[in-house]
Amino acid sequence: MADQVQWHLSGDYFENCNCSVVCPCLVSTAAQLTARPTEGECNVPIVFHIESGSYGDIRLDGLNVAVAIHTPGPMADGNWSVAAYIDERADDKQTEALGAIFTGAAGGPMAAFAPMIGNELGVKKARITYTVRGKTRSAEIPGILHMSVDPLPTMHPDGEIWAATGHPVNPDRLAFAVGASGNVFSDHGMRWDNSGRNGHYASINWSGPN
Template sequence: MAVSWQLSGSYFENCSCDVVCPCLMSTNAQLTSKPTKGVCDVGLVFHIDKGNYGDVRLDGLNVAMFAHTPGPMAEGNWTAAAYIDGRADDQQTEALGAIFTGAAGGPMAAFAPMISTNL
């Protein structure tokens, strides 16, 4: 049985493209446009105001994710890394790892098949 989870908080994202990311803001299908510099280096930072993974509380923790895509995101072959708050205990680290790798389902699960290297 899948573990129920929920997060709420703040999120910030920035990539290496010029001005507006063509992967997300284009007349083409999402993630299919070529990044303006040919590759995409993106950082995503999350602060969890309130959250849980089953009975594990995640309030106040942070996660930073970084990815490199060698071309249009939808083509895959991403290299990605998730950095979990050092204040997290073992259960919280495991929970956040499951959420942010997509193993627990949710939004990140859509990106998981495109990641070929997890650092």
């Protein structure tokens, strides 16, 4: 069913990995995620806010999703461990739709990652808050995730550095950011502290199947 349903999402996203600024993935050979993370492994929570969205006739407006990814080496080498968290406000149909989109089963940007997942840690319903204040993005999953990023300091008058990096979430416009103090993720026997480490944010405008 997932590969037949037309869908669309627009909204906002941010991430905070454990690499030193700037993440080597963005400048790896042919942008194929072949570079080794600065710490040897990659630990990255990614959080999404859907301002407007639909999956067939199912509305997804206002819902949040988080994905936590661990890779034991370069991302392109695969064997990722991935945990997903879906907004507890989603009903059963919305939960199924978001699961299809964010696992890549319904096509779209996440489909490129699916072959690299070696360990699926499951999907949890959770209370996910997503806040944008000025240029700061922050998110909270009680007992699991606390994360906030700010723009990477720059002399640019806009106070932000934007680039077309080819990043799957938004290939044409991605902001460089840095994680705030106290950025932690703890679940599935893993605990990450990405305070002061590499971050990004951007708008999302996805559709599928493709």
